Amino acid sequence: MTNTSSSGEMVYVEHKKDINGFHKVILRxxxxxxxxxxxxxxQVTSWKNEHGEELLFLSSKAIFKPPKAIRGGIPICFPQFGNHGSLEQHGFARNRTWTVDPDPPPFATISHNKAFIDLILKPSEEDAKIWPHRYEFRLRITLGPGGDLMLTSRIRNTNIDGKSFTFTFAYHTYFSVTDISEVRVEGLETLDYLDNLKKRERVTEQGDAITFESEVDKTYLSTPTKIAIIDHERKRTFVLRKDGLPDAVVWNPWDKKAKAIPDFGDDEYKHMLCVEAACVETPITLKPGEEWKGRQELSAVPSSYCSGQLDPQVVLQSG
Structure with a gap:
C-alpha cells in the first residue's frame, strides 16, 4: 500500500472499504x-507507531457485522456507559454508522496536523424510540505528526421541546500489551473507585501502582488528567491525557470471563488492558443548545528503568 498519490505527495487521509464493504478511513x-x-x-480499530507496531488490541474474533459492536480498538460509549435501564449496554453510538461531517466546527487544533477526520452522528427515528432526544455528536480523530492519537467529542443538545438530557460517556480504549501480568498503571494510586465486580462498592485504592493478577473492573473517580500504562516487557509506556472526563475505567476480563465472551479469544486477556477516559459517576446534563466537550490524547513512549521503578513524572513530562 502506497502512502503517496500519483503526483508523489503524501496522502494523509485515505477513504477505503474493507473486505466486508465497510467504509473506513486510514490516517497516515x-x-x-x-x-x-x-x-x-x-471506531478507531488500529493505531500503529512509525515502526508499524500495533498499539491497540483488536480481538481475532471481532465481529464486523451490525448490530454487533467491534471488539477492540476504541469503541465510543454514548449515551451511557454500563448497562442501565432500557438502553443497550454502553449505549448505541458504537454500533451506528456515522457520516463524514460536512460542516465541522472550528477545533482548537495545531495547524500542522493534516491527518484527521471529522465524523458526525445524529439520531434516527429508531434511536428516538429508545432515547427520545435530538442531539449532534461530532467527533474529530487526529493523528499527530509524532504519532499521538487524539479524539475530541462534542455533543450538543438540539431538542426543540425545551427538554434537557443526561448521559454518561467513555472512550473504551483497548491497549495492546505484551503480558498483562507485567503491566502496571500509574496515576490512580490512593484514589477512590467503584468496584463493578462488587455491585459498585466504593473502595480506596491501596499500594503504589496498579498491577494485574485477576479480573478487574473498576471505575476510578476524580482522576488526574494524565495516566501512565507501563508495559514492562516491551519497555513501552502509554500516556493517556484527558480533558472533560473525570473518571477512568480499568478493565480486564481475565481467563474465566474471557472464555464466556463469544467475540473474544480465550487467552487474549493476556495481551490487552482497557483504560478508559470516562464520565460515569456524575452524568452530564445538557440543556437545549448546550454543548459538552470531552477529549483524550494517547501517546506511546519508550520506558526507562532504574532498579525496576519508573518515575512517571519523567514519562509524563517527556510525552
Missing amino acids: EVRGCSAEVYLYGA
Missing part, C-alpha cells in the same frame, strides 16, 4: 505512523 503521518477508523461506530 510522514514518519510512518497510522490509524484506521471505521465509520461503523466511528
